Amino acid sequence: MSQTAHLQTLLLIEDEQAFANILLIRLSRQGYQCHHADTVEAGIKLASELSPQYVVVDMKIGNDNSLPHITALRALLPQAKIVLLTGYASIATAVEAIKNGADDYLAKPVDTAALIAALEGKQSAVSSEQTISTARLEWEHIQQTLKTNDGNISVTARQLGMHRRTLQRKLVKKPKGENG
Structure with a gap:
């Protein structure tokens, strides 16, 4: 069996090319077969073509907010792990992301180990946060x-x-x- 047969397909929806490149390299090294889209529309189209097991989506893509699109991604990929990344973390957006179908929510900059733990469901960033005052x-x-x-x-x-x-x-x- 070839090595690519063992790879898990991952779709990254991120408009910041430099950040996307770093994540794609890091995740590829961890055994994920990575694909990239820089708009929500392109991401949804690619998701329907690839049926990835994992989706990592940035909350703010250009002038678009990807939160409402998580519902469409979840309907399209009911078994996929969906992780939302954001540079604008808040309790309200975390709750909305989870309600819309995201499995986890991580603040940028994201540590590779934390992202992989979220993707594999080993530790939820949302549920493992320290008590908030x-x-x-x-x-x-x-x-x-x-x-x-x-x-x-x-x-x-x-x-x-x-x-x-x-x-x-x-x-x-x-x-x-x-x-x-």
Whole structure:
């Protein structure tokens, strides 16, 4: 049996070419047969052609957000492991990614060992995170709501049920770390 028969097919959907090249080299060295797409549309087309066992997709590809497309990838590849990578990690996007069908969620820059562990289901980055403080959770929620409202503090304050000045004070105080 040839060595390629043992390879697991992996599709990387990533628009940053330099980062994609690094990941493709690292994952190929680990025995994955890697394919690359630099747009969500090209990734979905390639996924339907290849039926990869693994999909690694960046959350922000050009001006597109890949979160809504995870549902299509999951429908197309029900048995595949889908891992979302992002440079904009938050609790809200992690929850949305998992709800849409991703198996895991990792923040960039990603360590090769952590990515492989996520792909192989050995350790979930989402479930293995350290305990997050309530202040940090609140901060993440405020940031996500503010982003949804295009930075409009008044609308965000109304949605969160707090006074605009209270929200402004909270925005000035960023929580220290994941545990504090």
